[in-house]
Amino acid sequence: MRHLELIQTIVTRMGNNSFLIKGWSLTVTGALLAYAVGNDKSAIALVGFVPVFAFWALDGYFLYQERLFRRLYERVRSTSSAxxxxxxxxxxxxxxxxxxxxxxxxxxxxxxxxxxxxxxxxFALLFVL
Structure with a gap:
């Protein structure tokens, strides 16, 4: 039973990490968009794609890890593979x-x-061009 609790804790942590990554990506992207559009900086609008794709990859990694631990949970829970x-x-x-x-x-x-x-x-990039 304790084993299942440990796995569930990891799954919860991965979900929390994913939530935090989404928050950070929205904050960083919003700040870059506001600065780029407010100051007509097309270079900043172009560079703004980098954190979006980096956070996207990181969020995908956390979701994948969460799925792996959910599968481990199911294997541990099932009586045939216990x-x-x-x-x-x-x-x-x-x-x-x-x-x-x-x-x-x-x-x-x-x-x-x-x-x-x-x-x-x-859209921000098109707006400042």
Missing amino acids: NTIEPFAMDVAPGREKAGVLKAAGSFTVAGFYGGLTLAQA
């Missing part, structure tokens, strides 16, 4: 998938949020 998993083991390797981070970054919630930020950045 005998094959060491107590308190945190090995998420059996749950890995190819292009997992990219798949997570392309999920509706992540891509929708950062796609919106990318569109806002693109």
Whole structure:
């Protein structure tokens, strides 16, 4: 039972990290947009894409890690595999998938949020050109 609590704590932490990343990305992007449009700085509007894509990748990574730990939780919880998993083991390797981070970054919630930020950045760039 304690093993499941530890895994759930990690899943919660990953979700919290994702929430914080979204907040920081909105703050940084908003500040760069305001500065670029207010001062007619097309270079700043162009550079503003860098943090959006960096935060997008980081958020995708956190979502992927959360999914891995959810799969570990299910493996530990199920009675059929309980005998094959060491107590308190945190090995998420059996749950890995190819292009997992990219798949997570392309999920509706992540891509929708950062796609919106990318569109806002693109409109700001067009506005200052």
